[in-house]
Amino acid sequence: MSAAIEPRSQRFTAPAVVIGALVGAVTVALVVMLWSLVATVVGGMVTTMPIGEALILGVLLGAFTGVVRGRRDTPVALAVGGGLLLALAYLALRAFRPLGLDAVQPIWGVVFAFVALGLAGFLVRYALRDLDLRRARRDVIERVIVRLLRGFGFAFFFVIILFPFWYMLSASLKTRAAMLRDPANLAIEFGLGAQTLLRGYWEVLFTFDFVRFIGNSALVATVTMVVTLIMAVLGAYAVTRLAFPGRTFLSRSILLIYMFPAIVLVIPLYAVFTQLGLRNTLPGLLIVYPATTIPVALYMLRSYFQTLPRDLEEAGLIDGCTRAQVIWRITLPLSMPAIASVGLYVFMIAWNEFLFAFMFLDSPAIFTLPRGMVMLDSQEVPRQYLMAGAMIITLPIMLLFFWFEKFLVGGLTAGGVKG
Amino acid sequence: MPARRRSLSAREARLAYVMLAPTFAVILLIVLFPVLLNVWISFKPVTLADLRAPAPVVNERAMEQPDAVGDELVLRLTMRNSSQRVPLHDVRWRKTLPPGLELERVDARCSQDGRVLTCRFGDWEGGHRETFELVFGAGAAYFDAGAPDVRAAPTEVRAQAENILTNFVFTLDNYRRIIAGPDFWSTLRITLAYTFFSSVGSILLGLFAAQLLNSSFRGQAFLRGLFLFPYVAPVIAVAFVWAFFLDPFSGTVNALGQRWDLMSEPISFLGQRSIGVSLFGLSFGFPLALATVIAFSSWNYFPFAFLFLLARLQAVPADMYEAADVDGAGPFQKFWFITLPNLAGVLAVLFLLRFMFLINKFEDIFLLTGGAAGTRNLPVLIYDEAFGRADIGAGSAVAMILFLVLLLFLFVYYRFAPETER
Numbered sequence: 001m002s003a004a005i006e007p008r009s010q011r012f013t014a015p016a017v018v019i020g021a022l023v024g025a026v027t028v029a030l031v032v033m034l035w036s037l038v039a040t041v042v043g044g045m046v047t048t049m050p051i052g053e054a055l056i057l058g059v060l061l062g063a064f065t066g067v068v069r070g071r072r073d074t075p076v077a078l079a080v081g082g083g084l085l086l087a088l089a090y091l092a093l094r095a096f097r098p099l100g101l102d103a104v105q106p107i108w109g110v111v112f113a114f115v116a117l118g119l120a121g122f123l124v125r126y127a128l129r130d131l132d133l134r135r136a137r138r139d140v141i142e143r144v145i146v147r148l149l150r151g152f153g154f155a156f157f158f159v160i161i162l163f164p165f166w167y168m169l170s171a172s173l174k175t176r177a178a179m180l181r182d183p184a185n186l187a188i189e190f191g192l193g194a195q196t197l198l199r200g201y202w203e204v205l206f207t208f209d210f211v212r213f214i215g216n217s218a219l220v221a222t223v224t225m226v227v228t229l230i231m232a233v234l235g236a237y238a239v240t241r242l243a244f245p246g247r248t249f250l251s252r253s254i255l256l257i258y259m260f261p262a263i264v265l266v267i268p269l270y271a272v273f274t275q276l277g278l279r280n281t282l283p284g285l286l287i288v289y290p291a292t293t294i295p296v297a298l299y300m301l302r303s304y305f306q307t308l309p310r311d312l313e314e315a316g317l318i319d320g321c322t323r324a325q326v327i328w329r330i331t332l333p334l335s336m337p338a339i340a341s342v343g344l345y346v347f348m349i350a351w352n353e354f355l356f357a358f359m360f361l362d363s364p365a366i367f368t369l370p371r372g373m374v375m376l377d378s379q380e381v382p383r384q385y386l387m388a389g390a391m392i393i394t395l396p397i398m399l400l401f402f403w404f405e406k407f408l409v410g411g412l413t414a415g416g417v418k419g
Numbered sequence: 420m421p422a423r424r425r426s427l428s429a430r431e432a433r434l435a436y437v438m439l440a441p442t443f444a445v446i447l448l449i450v451l452f453p454v455l456l457n458v459w460i461s462f463k464p465v466t467l468a469d470l471r472a473p474a475p476v477v478n479e480r481a482m483e484q485p486d487a488v489g490d491e492l493v494l495r496l497t498m499r500n501s502s503q504r505v506p507l508h509d510v511r512w513r514k515t516l517p518p519g520l521e522l523e524r525v526d527a528r529c530s531q532d533g534r535v536l537t538c539r540f541g542d543w544e545g546g547h548r549e550t551f552e553l554v555f556g557a558g559a560a561y562f563d564a565g566a567p568d569v570r571a572a573p574t575e576v577r578a579q580a581e582n583i584l585t586n587f588v589f590t591l592d593n594y595r596r597i598i599a600g601p602d603f604w605s606t607l608r609i610t611l612a613y614t615f616f617s618s619v620g621s622i623l624l625g626l627f628a629a630q631l632l633n634s635s636f637r638g639q640a641f642l643r644g645l646f647l648f649p650y651v652a653p654v655i656a657v658a659f660v661w662a663f664f665l666d667p668f669s670g671t672v673n674a675l676g677q678r679w680d681l682m683s684e685p686i687s688f689l690g691q692r693s694i695g696v697s698l699f700g701l702s703f704g705f706p707l708a709l710a711t712v713i714a715f716s717s718w719n720y721f722p723f724a725f726l727f728l729l730a731r732l733q734a735v736p737a738d739m740y741e742a743a744d745v746d747g748a749g750p751f752q753k754f755w756f757i758t759l760p761n762l763a764g765v766l767a768v769l770f771l772l773r774f775m776f777l778i779n780k781f782e783d784i785f786l787l788t789g790g791a792a793g794t795r796n797l798p799v800l801i802y803d804e805a806f807g808r809a810d811i812g813a814g815s816a817v818a819m820i821l822f823l824v825l826l827l828f829l830f831v832y833y834r835f836a837p838e839t840e841r
Contacts, residue, residue, distance in 0.1 A: 036679070037675075040675065040678075041671065041675075046678075047678070047679075048678075048679065049679035049680070049681070138749055139747065139748075139749035139750070142749040142750050142751050143749070143750055145751075146750045146751075150631060153627055153628075153630075153631045154631060157627075157628055157631070157646065160718060161645060161646065161648055161649060162645075163664075164649075164657060164660045164661065164664070165648065165652075165660075167660055167663070167664050167671060168656065168657075168660045171660075171663060179669055180668075180669050182674070183666075183668075183669045183670055183671050183673070183674035184671055184674035184675050184678060186671060231441045231442050231445070232442075234438040234439070234441070234442070235438060235439050235441075235442040237438060238434070238435040238436075238438040238439050239435075239439075242431050242432070242434060242435035242438075243428060243431055243432065243435075244431065244432035244435040244436065245432065247435070250439070256829065256833075257446055257450055257451075259775055259825070259829055260450050260454060261778075261779030261798075261821070261822070261825060262779070262781075263779050263781045263798040263801055263802075263818065263821070264453075264454060264457060264779070264801075264818045264819075264821065264822050265449070265450065265453045265454065265457075266801075267457060267460065267801070267805050267811060267814050267815050267818060268452075268453035268454075268456035268457045268460060268815070269449070269453050270470075270805075270811075271456070271460065271465070271470055271584060271811060272453070272456065272584075274470045274471065275470060275472060275582075275584070287445075287448075287449060288449055290445060291445045291446060291448070291449030291450055292449075292450075294442055294445060294446065295446070298442065323434060348651065351653070352652075352653040352654065352655075354653075354654060354655050354782050354786075355781055355782060359806075369653075370653060370655045373655045373656070373659070374655070377659070383663055383669075386659055386663075387659070387660070387663070389656075390653075390655075390656035390657075390659055390660060391656075393653050393655070393656050394652050394653060394656045394657075397651060397652070397653065398648070398651065398652065401644075401647070401651045402644060405640075405643075405644040405647075
């Protein structure tokens with residue numbers, strides 16, 4: 001409403017038009033690039049990357065948004081409407097050849113042209129909202145740049161995070177021939193039916209015996225988690241609650257021990273385990289894994305125990321509980337969140353562990369999943385199977401992680417020092 | 420009652436040691452002992468084949484079977500040293516014979532005591548082979564027992580050999596060979612470049628991500644979870660994914676790049692050591708494969724920096740920004756003069772932590788390139804020497820060099836990291 005009573009002279013300001021045009025160019029270019037990427041790798045369409053056209057459209061749209069500005073804002077309807085009109089004009093000029101699509105795919109192309117430019121109008125307005133653009137003041141320009149960077153940042157991180165995982169999923173459902181025919185097309189062809197789509201999973205699980213590897217990995221990770229937790233709880237309790245000579249030194253060297261690199265330990269352990277006959281065995285792996293996770297688990301639990309009040313434990317001791325009872329009845333229940341997060345973290349490390357599994361395990365009967373993945377890495381095995389294997393090893397840990405995300409984030413920040 | 424108090428504190432200390440004992444034991448055995456053993460091995464000429472202890476191998480064959488009392492039984496022993504290099508000492512072969520067999524032709528090295536036959540073959544050089552026949556006369560008791568197969572009778576073969584790991588043969592050749600090797604210095608340079616740029620890359624990405632999510636909006640927690648994906652996923656899975664979508668022939672990135680006219684011909688991101696780039700009239704070789712590996716590691720580990728920086732950002736007092744607003748500071752000034760100084764400590768610690776982890780990183784490079792195309796770092800060199808060339812001693816020597824570099828950085832970390840961040 002306030003825009004209506006603004007003097008006309010204040011509406012048409014050169015800075016608003018220029019800044020609007022620049023913002024529009026960047027915004028439309030980003031939207032079109034994202035569209036082309038998504039339409040190709042998710043939709044399986046044949047796309048072009050019309051950066052030049054996008055920039056021109058963006059300048060027009062942005063300048064328009066700047067022109068129709070009130071004192072601090074462009075009305076939403078005007079911004080979006082401008083985008084839609086521009087889309088119509090574009091389609092009319094190009095004889096309904098859609099934006100960013102190589103072939104004429106009328107429905108998607110037309111829909112996209114409207115959606116993209118309407119959305120771009122909205123975003124340009126959003127990037128310029130609540131700013132006084134009558135003069136190109138430095139802080140105003142900085143704020144515009146920051147808003148553009150935010151938009152770019154979200155797009156960038158979405159792409160770099162989601163693309164690899166989408167590739168993994170899509171490639172696990174594609175035959176070698178389909179992959180070679182059009183490597184850019186990562187659309188899932190649901191029309192093929194579940195049996196064709198899931199063939200890689202079937203082969204990997206049953207022919208390559210991943211069912212067994214899942215069991216081995218689950219066993220190794222669970223035992224590592226339990227052993228680590230027991231030892232780390234005892235150790236962290238001793239370090240935080242009991243006085244003994246060498247306590248400070250020990251407390252400080254825990255993390256130092258964790259910094260000792262696995263790659264330096266692997267040769268001597270290989271040598272000794274070979275001579276002891278422990279090398280190609282799961283117990284051998286189960287000796288090594290807790291040793292690599294105990295220091296960090298102890299460190300994380302120590303940090304948590306330090307925040308717990310001692311009064312309750314002391315009351316328990318005065319009431320005649322033994323230390324064991326105090327730990328079991330008071331300390332453990334109080335630190336359940338920390339124990340859960342440390343446990344998950346250790347489980348994740350053991351589940352993902354590659355180096356020792358790769359060096360120690362030779363017999364397929366005792367392979368863990370990462371070791372099994374290496375077995376799939378050969379010329380004769382289609383990539384589809386490898387990607388199915390990757391999905392099988394990634395999915396459980398992702399599900400666990402999403403389920404317990406809050407715990408894990410707490411744990412990672414508390415002591416988070418994974419390599 | 421000082422005596423009683425002392426006994427109380429002594430009891431407490433004892434309890435503490437008991438509770439810490441398993442941890443101590445595991446860390447001593449699996450971490451500290453191997454590190455010391457690594458020092459030891461790095462000065463010894465050990466190959467992969469030496470790790471299996473040498474042993475005498477004895478095959479028995481019955482050449483003649485007796486048919487009646489008084490006939491001869493001839494047993495031929497084909498013997499060898501399983502190792503080509505390591506001598507065996509005091510080789511003994513002992514057999515509990517079936518009843519009724521008497522040694523007929525007496526060899527000086529063998530003696531029979533009742534039914535127990537013992538042969539002492541003395542010392543065998545590496546690769547030693549020997550064939551040896553024992554001739555027995557069969558008595559009635561042998562046939563009474565049903566003429567049992569003499570080879571099935573309980574046998575024991577023993578010898579003493581120096582354990583390659585416990586003897587006192589030392590050499591400096593491992594170090595000499597590694598340091599004088601053609602690639603050592605370039606490997607060291609690549610290691611440092613990979614470590615430095617991956618650390619910086621992951622921290623910059625993490626800083627950017629933390630800035631994006633450092634405001635409360637709906638879905639912030641969800642996005643935080645999403646941003647941790649690269650870090651939580653098993654490296655073996657995501658490394659294969661990267662290798663596949665960067666593939667020059669069937670990779671998505673090259674297909675898209677060519678379709679959109681961003682590149683004229685496929686680029687082998689992980690297979691090409693160097694790519695010509697001309698910038699402002701200057702042309703130089705850009706280490707493509709190394710840069711790709713660095714991009715992968717930055718991607719893989721940015722969530723680690725992101726989490727730490729986000730936690731620290733949320734602890735920056737809001738009134739500092741409010742004061743800056745009053746003073747009319749722009750967002751860049753606020754970032755430069757408030758945010759960065761507040762993050763400086765965490766950034767420094769993060770850099771050191773990441774540096775120390777990445778300098779030991781084996782999987783990333785091993786899985787992506789296997790150390791080819793100018794990406795071999797020290798951890799991959801350890802693997803190549805110890806298991807590729809089967810030279811355990813040389814591998815250990817590289818591991819020691821890596822460990823010394825790491826110790827240097829650990830020292831810096833403990834010297835400069837503030838107490839609270841340790």
